[in-house]
Amino acid sequence: CRLKNGSCFEDERSLKDMGISIPDSWKAEVYTEEDEKLLGDCETPWTLNVDGLGEDGEPLYDPVHGTSCHQCRQKTLRKHTFCSKCRSGQGQLCGDCLYTRYGENVMEAMKKPEWLCPACRGICNCSRCRRAKGWPPVPILFAKVIE
Template structure:
């Protein structure tokens, strides 16, 4: 009995599913009915005039966009031309107009001296040089090309911690020519070509040919930041370009020639500080090494060869 009932139920379920499949519309038939209904509605609205009325109402109540008029850019100068009269207020009619153009007149000697004195700050101790210091200044016969020796093809300086040598002035371990002092035989006697030329007016190749050359620290005329701090003087900073425009050979020439104490004979007949110094005989020059100051300790890295 149970088997008969179950078989009868399965037959009924199968019949119902077949009827549902026949009665339910497929997806294609539903889409066709929807399109047909939309078409009928549109025809009915067109007969009643509803479609044209809705379009008319939309066009009337839509917000209108403002018509943007492009303005042609005016390239005229904001300042009035010389041909046109100046527009001035009534209270300024009797006042002479102000001229903002820079007028460079001839520079007097006093103005030049004020400019020279203001290049280096004053330190805790007065910076005064003697005639002996001026005689210790070096010179060179050939000119030195800056920023070439020790630089790569890209124009950047080559730093090498293994093969490079440390310059006492800029404290950078770089490649290129470096000096060697016959007196101290220390790192303080090593100067790169750029620092030696800009700071002391000497040529590194000429110095290397001289086996009895004495470095600026041993001569007592070193102007690096460490040596100047040890003496109570302010560092010079990037000074070479400024003093070269004023006519000085190097930073050392500028410092010594502008801060030298005059003797009694020189006070009676003053001489310009920008004079060109003759280079004295080498034997007479190196006989004065008893006057030279002692070594200055300390070496640190810096950013620029002209900043010390």
């Protein structure tokens, strides 16, 4: 529930005031300092909406040679990560998703042979991983928070 300035949603506005009701079937989402240590970082910013685009400025989708991103599930020719632990599609994130969701640069991650994907670190916020933890998908909450 942390905001960029370090405060919590509950400090700014209660979830109920924002019109967010959490069904009983969803578990509470709690983060600790240990979770914060699992977040990545980057030395250089990643430029969004540049990598893997065609001349028309649209992403290059390729069902044969493309790589599927665990986060956005798009099969594109963009640069993707490779996880040293799971060594599977779960560990493949495109540069835009990795930077937008986790603050990491895909070029830096690709240079680290020991790099672990967000799912293996237990911090993946894609809808599938969040549902597996009993949490609501991010778009539902995000839409309510920005209202």
